[in-house]
Amino acid sequence: MARYAREVAVVAFAQSDHLRRTDELSEVEMVMPVLHQVLAATGLKAGEIGFTCSGSSDYLAGRAFSFTMTLDGVGAWPPISESHVEMDGAWALYEAWVKIQTGEADTALVYAYGKSSPGSVRDVLTRQLDPYYVAPLWPDAVALAALQAQALIDAGETEESALAAVGARSRDAATANPHAQLRGPVPQGDYQVRPLRTGDCPPVGDGVAAVVLAAGDLARRLCERPAWITGIDHRIEAHSLGLRDLTDSPSTRLAAERAGVFEAPVDTAELHAPFSSQEIVLRKALGLTDEVSVNPSGGALAANPMMAAGLIRIGEAAARIHRGASRRAVAHATSGPCLQQNLVAVLEGDAR
Amino acid sequence: MTAASPPEVLRAPLVVEFPFTRSLGPVQSAFLTGLREGVVLGVKTSDGKVMVPPVEYDPVTAEEIRELVEVAATGTVTTWAWNDRPRPQQPLDTPFAWVLVKLDGADTALLHALDAPGPDAVRTGMRVRVRWAAERTGAITDIACFEPYDGPAGGAAVPHDGSFAGAVTGIVAEARLDYVYSPGRAQTAYIEALSERRTVGERCPSCHKVYVPPRGACPTCGVATTDRVEVGPAGTVTTFCIVNIKAKNLDIEVPYVYAHIALDGAGLALHGRIGGIPYDQVRMGLRVEPVWTEGGRYPDHYRPTGEPDADYDAYKELI
Ligand SMILES: [Zn+2]
Numbered sequence: 001m002a003r004y005a006r007e008v009a010v011v012a013f014a015q016s017d018h019l020r021r022t023d024e025l026s027e028v029e030m031v032m033p034v035l036h037q038v039l040a041a042t043g044l045k046a047g048e049i050g051f052t053c054s055g056s057s058d059y060l061a062g063r064a065f066s067f068t069m070t071l072d073g074v075g076a077w078p079p080i081s082e083s084h085v086e087m088d089g090a091w092a093l094y095e096a097w098v099k100i101q102t103g104e105a106d107t108a109l110v111y112a113y114g115k116s117s118p119g120s121v122r123d124v125l126t127r128q129l130d131p132y133y134v135a136p137l138w139p140d141a142v143a144l145a146a147l148q149a150q151a152l153i154d155a156g157e158t159e160e161s162a163l164a165a166v167g168a169r170s171r172d173a174a175t176a177n178p179h180a181q182l183r184g185p186v187p188q189g190d191y192q193v194r195p196l197r198t199g200d201c202p203p204v205g206d207g208v209a210a211v212v213l214a215a216g217d218l219a220r221r222l223c224e225r226p227a228w229i230t231g232i233d234h235r236i237e238a239h240s241l242g243l244r245d246l247t248d249s250p251s252t253r254l255a256a257e258r259a260g261v262f263e264a265p266v267d268t269a270e271l272h273a274p275f276s277s278q279e280i281v282l283r284k285a286l287g288l289t290d291e292v293s294v295n296p297s298g299g300a301l302a303a304n305p306m307m308a309a310g311l312i313r314i315g316e317a318a319a320r321i322h323r324g325a326s327r328r329a330v331a332h333a334t335s336g337p338c339l340q341q342n343l344v345a346v347l348e349g350d351a352r
Numbered sequence: 353m354t355a356a357s358p359p360e361v362l363r364a365p366l367v368v369e370f371p372f373t374r375s376l377g378p379v380q381s382a383f384l385t386g387l388r389e390g391v392v393l394g395v396k397t398s399d400g401k402v403m404v405p406p407v408e409y410d411p412v413t414a415e416e417i418r419e420l421v422e423v424a425a426t427g428t429v430t431t432w433a434w435n436d437r438p439r440p441q442q443p444l445d446t447p448f449a450w451v452l453v454k455l456d457g458a459d460t461a462l463l464h465a466l467d468a469p470g471p472d473a474v475r476t477g478m479r480v481r482v483r484w485a486a487e488r489t490g491a492i493t494d495i496a497c498f499e500p501y502d503g504p505a506g507g508a509a510v511p512h513d514g515s516f517a518g519a520v521t522g523i524v525a526e527a528r529l530d531y532v533y534s535p536g537r538a539q540t541a542y543i544e545a546l547s548e549r550r551t552v553g554e555r556c557p558s559c560h561k562v563y564v565p566p567r568g569a570c571p572t573c574g575v576a577t578t579d580r581v582e583v584g585p586a587g588t589v590t591t592f593c594i595v596n597i598k599a600k601n602l603d604i605e606v607p608y609v610y611a612h613i614a615l616d617g618a619g620l621a622l623h624g625r626i627g628g629i630p631y632d633q634v635r636m637g638l639r640v641e642p643v644w645t646e647g648g649r650y651p652d653h654y655r656p657t658g659e660p661d662a663d664y665d666a667y668k669e670l671i
Contacts, residue, residue, distance in 0.1 A: 023361045023363065023534040024361050024534070024536065024537055024540075025536050025537065026535060026536025026537070026538065026539060026567065026568055027536075028536075028567060028568055028569045029536050029537060029538065029568040029569070029576070032568075032569055032574070032575075032576060035574065036574075036575075046574045059529070061531070061533075062366050062368045062529060062531035062533065069567065071571065072567055072568075072569040072570070072571035072574070073569045073574055074574050075570075075571065075572060075573055075574025075575075076571055076574075077571055077572040118366070118531040118532050118533055118534065119529055119530065119531040119532075120529075120530070122439070123439060123441075123529060124529055127527060127529070131372065131374060131523075131525045132374070132376070132380055132384070132492065132523065132525075133405045133462075133463070133492050134463055134492075135525065135527075136491060136492050136493055136525065137442065137443055137463065137464065137465065137492060137493070138439060138440075138441040138442045139442070139450055139463060140439060143433055143435060143450045144450075146433030146434075146450070147431050147432065147433045147450055147452060147463075148431075149433070150431045150432055150433055150476065151430075151431040151476075154431065154476045191434070191436060193433045193434065193435050193436075193450070194433060194434035194435075194436070194471055195433070196433075238411040240405070240407065240411075240460070241452065241461075241463055242404075242405075242430075242452050242454075242460045242461030242462055242463060243403070243407075243411055243460050246431065
């Protein structure tokens with residue numbers, strides 16, 4: 001606990017059902033029920049929250065400044081202290097955690113959402129690539145992940161049957177997750193971009209997640225078994241794919257080291273691995289053994305609402321601690337092509 | 353007042369296009385101009401590594417790097433992925449492989465497409481060469497793609513001063529994304545009512561304010577607004593401005609008045625143009641009503657109703 005100035009815990013987590021499309025809902029209509037649910041779990045009212053931070057991307061729905069609209073769902077009048085990151089909500093959680101560490105807030109509401117259904121997310125994500133050398137070629141997200149998967153296969157670190165097993169295990173685990181988009185046996189399917197088949201790729205869908213953070217004794221009052229964030233760190237690698245060893249994730253490993261992952265065993269890992277091949281890379285970077293329960297929620301292969309799926313990993317790990325199913329968990333979030341940016345958090349319950 | 357019923361979901365195509373103009377630094381300028389001239393350039397880092405495509409700062413030391421070198425247009429595939437169904441703006445419209453290629457003389461790999469007859473003809477370690485585009489402009493697409501190659505390998509990188517006549521100093525990054533936009537429950541109801549020349553808002557169940565147009569949430573209370581309320585058609589000018597600049601593609605004579613108008617029964621003002629009255633006679637409190645044009649999907653403008661002005665106290669909370 002001495003790593004940081006203040007003890008901070010995830011005290012509540014809520015998420016929507018993740019669906020292929022939600023045409024009948026505007027973004028704020030989609031977000032609001034989840035905000036109500038997460039606040040209700042703590043008994044806090046929106047006006048009592050010290051800091052609010054969200055993660056989303058305008059490019060998904062093709063709407064400029066869409067996050068300002070979803071603030072209507074928070075109740076932003078009278079004025080609140082608020083911020084936004086144009087990326088996964090896990091990074092919004094990091095910003096909120098820093099805000100609490102500085103003493104400027106004791107509680108934070110963090111939420112994230114992605115409405116991918118209006119556009120083609122494969123094409124949309126090409127716009128985050130280097131605009132000079134890469135984006136003009138329009139390599140889509142599946143293509144880039146497939147290059148990484150082939151590199152792993154060439155290196156002898158996996159094979160197509162092992163990738164299929166990752167997908168099958170994830171969707172099997174998701175049968176116990178009522179929010180997941182894909183549950184139970186899903187055909188491995190045809191190649192999307194070889195060597196990745198449909199079953200190796202995440203579903204495209206719309207969804208929302210929200211988390212409440214609280215500091216110290218307040219966290220103990222709001223939650224019977226707080227999920228203490230005993231370590232959190234995020235790291236980035238060179239943007240050029242041709243500079244990186246795609247079979248490894250040094251940024252994940254470094255973030256994990258700084259977050260203290262390797263100081264004691266973990267029993268649970270919630271990994272943001274939208275492609276089956278990325279789980280292979282992350283397991284290696286985090287040194288996970290077979291004793292660790294990996295993605296008991298089903299992970300991103302069962303539901304991958306863009307910009308929320310990383311925050312959901314933190315939320316799922318925390319929820320497992322809340323209900324006593326985990327003592328020490330690692331949660332991971334990623335952003336960018338082929339695991340370019342990685343955030344790692346350690347969550348722990350009080351010993352009992 | 354009626355409870356909101358499930359709407360027919362409105363959907364419409366939404367196209368987002370943007371031509372970002374980007375300037376190039378000395379290294380990117382040399383690289384892209386080189387492609388136009390059929391020359392592939394890289395940069396050499398302080399520890400002697402050759403990076404292709406070149407970067408301006410060493411990714412390990414963050415040191416500025418400017419030492420340009422020329423590498424071969426032949427190379428080796430370091431990883432690949434077979435793309436059976438090319439997407440619209442990708443380099444080839446027939447099935448192809450995405451490849452990372454380490455050009456002879458380079459230590460890093462370049463992402464591009466490889467034209468090959470099928471996945472069985474592609475493997476990591478295969479030899480390839482650049483196929484140049486017929487017309488070259490100084491862009492990464494000047495490399496049309498790579499193609500299989502069984503000739504001799506190129507040698508080590510050789511120094512190059514990076515200067516070409518008519519250097520490319522910028523690129524236009526064209527992009528187009530296609531969406532299908534759905535406005536959601538609350539705004540669908542608003543738009544559908546407009547088609548019947550009615551204006552509907554939604555009331556907050558907590559503070560009772562009526563939002564027009566409704567977005568489905570009360571930003572003060574953070575709860576869903578669900579009770580649909582018809583407002584107007586007449587309203588009161590709460591504040592206004594006089595526009596003296598003619599907008600492009602807008603056929604309205606200047607000066608004209610743009611105003612906030614609180615429709616009767618609404619909890620906040622919406623905005624619209626005021627017509628049918630000289631611009632310098634528009635005033636706060638003026639009572640106005642919407643004017644629809646044939647086939648119009650929303651009021652073209654608002655004109656005076658001829659009623660006496662509203663009392664300031666009647667609208668001061670809505671300014
Ligand atoms: Zn209200």
